[in-house]
Structure formats: structure tokens, C-alpha cells
Amino acid sequence: MNEPCESPNGRLDWLKSRLQQAGHKATHQRLEVFREVIQTDAHPDAETVFLGVRERIPTISRNTVYQTLQFLVDQGYIAPFGIHQASHRYDRNTMPHHHLVCVCCGKVSDCTQSGLNLSHFAGFENWGRIDALHLELRGICSDCLSKQEIASS
Numbered sequence: 001m002n003e004p005c006e007s008p009n010g011r012l013d014w015l016k017s018r019l020q021q022a023g024h025k026a027t028h029q030r031l032e033v034f035r036e037v038i039q040t041d042a043h044p045d046a047e048t049v050f051l052g053v054r055e056r057i058p059t060i061s062r063n064t065v066y067q068t069l070q071f072l073v074d075q076g077y078i079a080p081f082g083i084h085q086a087s088h089r090y091d092r093n094t095m096p097h098h099h100l101v102c103v104c105c106g107k108v109s110d111c112t113q114s115g116l117n118l119s120h121f122a123g124f125e126n127w128g129r130i131d132a133l134h135l136e137l138r139g140i141c142s143d144c145l146s147k148q149e150i151a152s153s
């Protein structure tokens with residue numbers, strides 16, 4: 001699969017041609033749901049995607065948006081993140097990566113590492129099958145840090 005290019009319009013064209021190649025319809029609703037996920041690095045949840053798409057398509061139902069998100073995940077165009085589907089957030093970045101999570105404002109940002117693999121971990125050998133390695137680095141983002149500094153000065 002070719003990697004999507006970075007600009008939102010380029011990625012929409014990419015999705016359109018991928019859908020058509022796969023024999024799926026490139027419907028307006030599918031494209032708008034995809035647009036809502038890829039236009040931000042905020043890793044939005046389904047409800048946030050629904051509210052955003054509804055601004056452009058007032059008649060769209062919550063159910064349609066949720067089903068479309070699941071379709072886009074099943075096809076590998078976006079990545080889910082979170083364990084339970086009800087609390088999934090959606091990630092435009094489908095390459096392996098890790099997340100920085102602000103415990104103050106909940107902001108989620110991407111980060112990468114190189115050279116980390118299962119040999120750096122212990123205690124999982126008899127647990128079962130490992131399918132993915134995803135780290136969450138928690139802390140306080142620079143926006144929240146500067147607000148705290150203002151509040152305490």
C-alpha cells in the first residue's frame with residue numbers, strides 16, 4: 001500500500017482511490033468522517049468526530065459516523081487506540097508509534113522510538129501472545145506547565 005501523503009486533500013484523494021480499488025464506494029459521508037480524523041493530531045474519540053462531521057453534514061446520524069469509523073479501522077485507513085471500542089480514539093497515524101499523554105488536559109501526541117523491542121521487557125513470557133508494542137508516556141504538556149507557572153507566580 002502506498003503511504004498517504006501529508007496534506008488533508010492529498011490524503012482524501014488517496015482514500016478515494018484506495019476505496020475504489022477495493023471496490024468500496026467513496027461516499028461523501030466516508031470522506032467527511034475520514035477528513036475529521038486526519039485534519040487533527042488530537043486523536044479524537046467517536047463523539048468528537050460525530051460532532052465535527054455534523055457541522056458539515058447536519059443530517060448525519062451518530063450511528064452512521066460510528067459505523068463509518070469502524071469501517072475505516074477495518075480497512076486499515078485509520079488506527080484505533082484504546083482497549084474497548086466504546087472508548088476508542090482514532091489516530092490518523094497508522095504506522096507503529098507511541099503516545100505522549102498530558103494528565104492535565106488529556107492531550108495525546110505522537111512520539112517515536114527506535115531500537116526498543118520485546119527483549120527490553122520481562123515477565124510476559126508465559127502471558128500469551130504479544131501483538132503490538134505501544135507505550136504511553138505520561139506527564140504534563142508545555143501548555144499546561146506554562147499555565148501552572150502563571151498561576152503560581
Ligand SMILES: [Zn+2]
Nearest residue numbers: 102105141144
Ligand atoms: Zn496539557
Ligand SMILES: [Zn+2]
Nearest residue numbers: 091093109110
Ligand atoms: Zn498517535
